[in-house]
Amino acid sequence: MPAPRDATACLALADGTIFYGKGFGATGETVAELVFNTAMTGYQEIMTDPSYAGQVVTFTFPHIGNTGVTAEDDETATPAAAGMVVKWDPTEPSNWRATGELTQWLSKVGRIGIGGIDTRRLTRAIRQQGAPHVTLAHDPEGRFDIEKLVARARAWKGLVGLDLARDVTCAQSYRWDEKRWAWPQGYTRREGPGLRVVAVDYGAKRNILRCLASVGCEVTVLPATATAEEVLALNPEGVFLSNGPGDPAATGEYAVPMIRGVLDRDLPLFGICLGHQMLALALGAKTRKMNHGHHGANHPVKDLTTGKVEITSMNHGFTVDADTLPKGVKETHVSLFDGTNCGIAVEGKPVYSVQYHPEASPGPQDSFYLFERFADAMKARRA
Numbered sequence: 001m002p003a004p005r006d007a008t009a010c011l012a013l014a015d016g017t018i019f020y021g022k023g024f025g026a027t028g029e030t031v032a033e034l035v036f037n038t039a040m041t042g043y044q045e046i047m048t049d050p051s052y053a054g055q056v057v058t059f060t061f062p063h064i065g066n067t068g069v070t071a072e073d074d075e076t077a078t079p080a081a082a083g084m085v086v087k088w089d090p091t092e093p094s095n096w097r098a099t100g101e102l103t104q105w106l107s108k109v110g111r112i113g114i115g116g117i118d119t120r121r122l123t124r125a126i127r128q129q130g131a132p133h134v135t136l137a138h139d140p141e142g143r144f145d146i147e148k149l150v151a152r153a154r155a156w157k158g159l160v161g162l163d164l165a166r167d168v169t170c171a172q173s174y175r176w177d178e179k180r181w182a183w184p185q186g187y188t189r190r191e192g193p194g195l196r197v198v199a200v201d202y203g204a205k206r207n208i209l210r211c212l213a214s215v216g217c218e219v220t221v222l223p224a225t226a227t228a229e230e231v232l233a234l235n236p237e238g239v240f241l242s243n244g245p246g247d248p249a250a251t252g253e254y255a256v257p258m259i260r261g262v263l264d265r266d267l268p269l270f271g272i273c274l275g276h277q278m279l280a281l282a283l284g285a286k287t288r289k290m291n292h293g294h295h296g297a298n299h300p301v302k303d304l305t306t307g308k309v310e311i312t313s314m315n316h317g318f319t320v321d322a323d324t325l326p327k328g329v330k331e332t333h334v335s336l337f338d339g340t341n342c343g344i345a346v347e348g349k350p351v352y353s354v355q356y357h358p359e360a361s362p363g364p365q366d367s368f369y370l371f372e373r374f375a376d377a378m379k380a381r382r383a
């Protein structure tokens with residue numbers, strides 16, 4: 001199919017399918033895995049979630065841009081997602097919190113956007129093919145060498161075996177001292193008692209650190225490659241393993257020895273998403289790549305202990321294989337969409353993790369209790 005005359009951007013899938021559209025944001029080319037996210041809000045939080053490194057995000061919700069952008073919604077300093085695909089041209093912002101426009105912000109942060117795409121057709125292709133490899137190109141002159149773009153997508157090796165946490169982690173350890181809180185409506189912030197938590201940063205979202213602070217944690221953040229000795233030298237009362245991009249098995253090469261060293265000390269330990277997957281690996285389980293993963297803000301998850309269902313925020317393309325969980329480790333949560341594992345706990349110990357995002361951002365806050373559980377475990381240990 002020849003490029004339509006007004007096309008200024010192009011999305012080339014590795015199987016040769018081409019989508020033309022209108023470019024916005026940065027110009028140039030990027031190669032990545034293509035996923036879709038079904039959240040109706042929170043495009044800025046999604047674009048700045050470090051877990052999206054190596055991925056281009058298709059937004060299935062059509063009104064993108066309508067709340068503009070504000071630095072308050074950045075989940076990290078520089079966005080990790082490689083680019084964004086939307087149905088319409090981004091909408092003009094109309095929101096009191098907006099300090100800027102999505103398109104200008106995207107240019108500033110050097111990420112490519114493409115609008116005018118049949119995102120329903122594209123989403124079906126993602127579901128059928130399994131998150132495809134793509135090249136996204138934006139050229140205001142509309143010059144696209146389609147063969148080259150497809151060849152580049154085909155040549156890319158993909159996320160399996162790729163450790164990206166090293167790229168997005170903090171360069172140095174730091175104390176989380178922001179005085180902004182995050183908790184569900186009606187919740188009263190817990191003052192003190194200053195629970196000493198070490199959070200290992202594999203690409204941590206800021207709202208996780210805010211949630212920890214909101215339940216009374218004093219958080220020191222350490223880079224992804226921190227060793228057990230470095231973590232324990234800070235005399236933590238609890239250790240947190242963050243979310244992050246890439247293949248957990250690749251990241252596990254350095255994370256697993258650290259986690260095992262911490263597990264030996266019987267400290268409360270809590271992990272989210274990549275942190276969940278790496279805790280599972282450290283306990284001896286296996287992870288695998290999913291077809292197209294889970295990316296959205298309305299995923300039902302069942303708590304197998306209480307029978308309650310929570311609506312959760314999700315963003316993962318790998319999953320823990322529950323059949324490989326060793327004795328003494330129980331499955332605590334499952335996805336009601338496809339039955340995949342959504343949580344584990346070590347029996348009799350305050351060591352647990354979840355595949356989804358209790359910090360929301362964006363999404364519902366049903367699962368905030370997990371942060372309180374972590375704080376309670378540390379307090380119980382003190383007592």
Ligand SMILES: NC(=O)CC[C@H](N)C(=O)O
Binds near residue numbers: 248272
């Ligand atoms: N949000 C995350 O931490 C994602 C974890 C992992 N990179 C995955 O895609 O499954």
